Amino acid sequence: MDVKTLCLGVLTFGDASGYDIKKYFERTFSHFFAAGYGSIYPALAELADAGLVTCQKVTQEGRPDRKVYSLTESGRQTFLHELATTAPLHKVRSEFLALMFFAHLLPPERLNAVLEERLADINNSIAMIEQCPAQQSKDIPHDAAGMHFCSNYGKAMLLRARDCIGAHQAAIQKTLKTTVKISPQKN
Amino acid sequence: MDVKTLCLGVLTFGDASGYDIKKYFERTFSHFFAAGYGSIYPALAELADAGLVTCQKVTQEGRPDRKVYSLTESGRQTFLHELATTAPLHKVRSEFLALMFFAHLLPPERLNAVLEERLADINNSIAMIEQCPAQQSKDIPHDAAGMHFCSNYGKAMLLRARDCIGAHQAAIQKTLKTTVKISPQKN
DNA sequence: ACCTGCATGTAATTAGTTACATGATTTT
DNA sequence: AAAATCATGTAACTAATTACATGCAGGT
Numbered sequence: 211m212d213v214k215t216l217c218l219g220v221l222t223f224g225d226a227s228g229y230d231i232k233k234y235f236e237r238t239f240s241h242f243f244a245a246g247y248g249s250i251y252p253a254l255a256e257l258a259d260a261g262l263v264t265c266q267k268v269t270q271e272g273r274p275d276r277k278v279y280s281l282t283e284s285g286r287q288t289f290l291h292e293l294a295t296t297a298p299l300h301k302v303r304s305e306f307l308a309l310m311f312f313a314h315l316l317p318p319e320r321l322n323a324v325l326e327e328r329l330a331d332i333n334n335s336i337a338m339i340e341q342c343p344a345q346q347s348k349d350i351p352h353d354a355a356g357m358h359f360c361s362n363y364g365k366a367m368l369l370r371a372r373d374c375i376g377a378h379q380a381a382i383q384k385t386l387k388t389t390v391k392i393s394p395q396k397n
Numbered sequence: 398m399d400v401k402t403l404c405l406g407v408l409t410f411g412d413a414s415g416y417d418i419k420k421y422f423e424r425t426f427s428h429f430f431a432a433g434y435g436s437i438y439p440a441l442a443e444l445a446d447a448g449l450v451t452c453q454k455v456t457q458e459g460r461p462d463r464k465v466y467s468l469t470e471s472g473r474q475t476f477l478h479e480l481a482t483t484a485p486l487h488k489v490r491s492e493f494l495a496l497m498f499f500a501h502l503l504p505p506e507r508l509n510a511v512l513e514e515r516l517a518d519i520n521n522s523i524a525m526i527e528q529c530p531a532q533q534s535k536d537i538p539h540d541a542a543g544m545h546f547c548s549n550y551g552k553a554m555l556l557r558a559r560d561c562i563g564a565h566q567a568a569i570q571k572t573l574k575t576t577v578k579i580s581p582q583k584n
Numbered sequence: 585a586c587c588t589g590c591a592t593g594t595a596a597t598t599a600g601t602t603a604c605a606t607g608a609t610t611t612t
Numbered sequence: 613a614a615a616a617t618c619a620t621g622t623a624a625c626t627a628a629t630t631a632c633a634t635g636c637a638g639g640t
Contacts, residue, residue, distance in 0.1 A: 211492045212627070219499055229591055239498075242491040249628055251593055272637060274591040293502055298493035298511045300518070304429040305398045306485035307550065311426075312406055313543035315480055324485045331487070356500035363494065363561050370557045374550050399599070416619055436600055438621055459609065461619040 211296045213245045214253040218262060218289040221281040223353075228254050228277065238342060238357065241335055241364040254279055262288055321382070325375055332372050339365045398483045400432045401440040405449060405476040408468040410540075415441050415464065425529060425544065428522055428551040441466055449475055508569070512562055519559050526552045 220226060220234045228251050235245045254277075257263045262285030268276045281289075306328050313321055339345060344358040345365075407413060407421050415438050422432045441464075444450045449472030455463045468476075493515050500508055526532060531545040532552075 211495050216495060219495070222499070222502070227591075228593090239495075242489045242494040244488065244490075244628095246629070247592080248594090248630070252628095255593090270590095273589095274636070276591065290502060293496060293499055294504075294507060296492050296496060298496050298515050298518075300489070300491040300493045300515065301431065302429050302487070302489055303431075304487040305483050306487045307429040307547050308398050308403060308406070308426075309480060309483060309485055310550075311543040311547050312409070312480055313546065314540045315409070315477060317481075320481060328485045328487065331485075353501045356498040359500065359565055360494050360498050363497075363558070366557055366561050367554060370553055371550070374553050378546055414619080415621090431600095433601070434620080435602070435622090439600095442621090457618095460617095461608070463619065 211292065212253075213249045214257055215289065215292045215296075216243060216245070217250065217253050217257060217279075218281060218285050218292075221263060221279060222286065222289065225278050225280045227279065231279075237338065240338060241368070242360065257285065261285075318386075322379075325379055329372065329375055332368050332375075336365060336368050336372075339368070398479065399440075400436045401444055402476065402479045402483075403430060403432070404437065404440050404444060404466075405468060405472050405479075408450060408466060409473065409476065412465050412467045414466065418466075424525065427525060428555070429547065444472065448472075505573075509566075512566055516559065516562055519555050519562075523552060523555050523559075526555070 216235070216239065217231055220231050226234070228247070231254075232245070232247055232250050235243065235250070239245075254263065254265075258265050258279070261282060263279045263281055266278050266280070268278050270276065306324065309316065309324050316324070339361050342357070342361050344350065344354055344361045350358050403422070403426065404418055407418050413421070415434070418441075419432070419434055419437050422430065422437070426432075441450065441452075445452050445466070448469060450466045450468055453465050453467070455465050457463065493511065496503065496511050503511070526548045529544070529548045531537065531541055531548045537545050
């Protein structure tokens with residue numbers, strides 16, 4: 211599943227511009243799928259060429275023109291076919307864990323900074339998810355059940371990650387104190 | 398941080414061939430960093446060109462020749478510099494969550510298959526982590542503290558993910574039963 | 585005066601995946 | 613007899629990132 215396909219997905223909820231779609235990715239997909247303008251705009255152009263979306267220029271006063279895209283029937287079918295055939299992979303690419311793996315080669319302040327930076331990112335992501343409409347509302351429209359699952363899942367992962375990192379920070383503190391007391395006798 | 402850099406990292410633990418490094422990636426990094434032969438072999442060739450590793454051909458009887466790589470001092474310095482400057486990003490790219498987001502467009506059997514497939518992957522990953530040496534041993538050598546953290550972290554995430562999916566499966570079952578009883582009166 | 589938001593795009597580069605190519609040995 | 617393990621590589625392709633390019637409006 212690529213950016214092109216997810217653009218089709220966003221358009222199943224209604225017409226949108228490239229700019230709108232980018233915001234949708236940021237607010238809603240950011241914890242499991244990243245995309246920037248550099249991939250979204252070319253994707254929309256290709257989708258239009260393939261007849262999966264149509265494009266309508268909208269001139270506004272006081273603001274730049276927008277290009278509003280709509281899903282065609284062919285686009286909807288293509289998207290449904292993609293949903294039916296895509297393998298449910300889940301890939302993690304973590305420079306954070308790669309750094310942690312080599313913790314024994316990191317100066318202690320650097321190790322600390324790495325953990326703090328990651329915690330800050332996690333807190334941002336949690337805040338982002340909590341702003342999501344699927345998080346507050348009690349009755350969920352049937353077409354938002356998936357959004358609800360994804361934000362619950364994402365939040366659960368982030369909270370667990372935060373706990374793990376917190377526990378590790380505490381363990382490091384403890385080790386440092388022990389080392390200070392014991393190492394002079396060892397050496 | 399790219400495959401090249403992580404190859405240097407693997408070589409800090411001792412000399413290894415491309416084949417060995419691939420196994421190391423699979424067994425130890427697979428839950429946070431993927432790499433295949435197609436990226437590892439070219440990476441090693443580039444590292445050798447840059448003088449960050451040296452290569453020694455080893456002929457074996459009954460088996461193909463191996464090319465065993467060793468980290469040079471320059472390679473070690475390059476790796477340490479990378480550890481000191483790499484941002485601790487953590488990216489997820491999940492086709493699974495993308496599919497789940499559009500659950501309302503998935504036939505029920507397909508939704509079920511997606512969840513089951515993901516569960517199977519998660520169980521495989523948990524089994525992989527549990528085989529890792531950092532998981533059983535009680536006293537951890539200081540250069541394995543990071544490996545220990547990473548496998549704990551990975552396992553915690555996978556267990557939480559499994560719980561989330563299990564809970565969701567249960568919720569779907571409940572909804573189906575309710576729908577069967579109520580919907581005839583609604584319609 | 586400066587920054588943020590709105591709005592769209594392209595070109596060059598990077599990095600990684602996939603498929604191909606080969607071949608002996610050992611295990612099932 | 614077939615499949616898995618050991619062992620190395622290349623070439624073509626795909627996809628996405630980064631940097632560049634432009635410009636008005638509204639708020640601080």
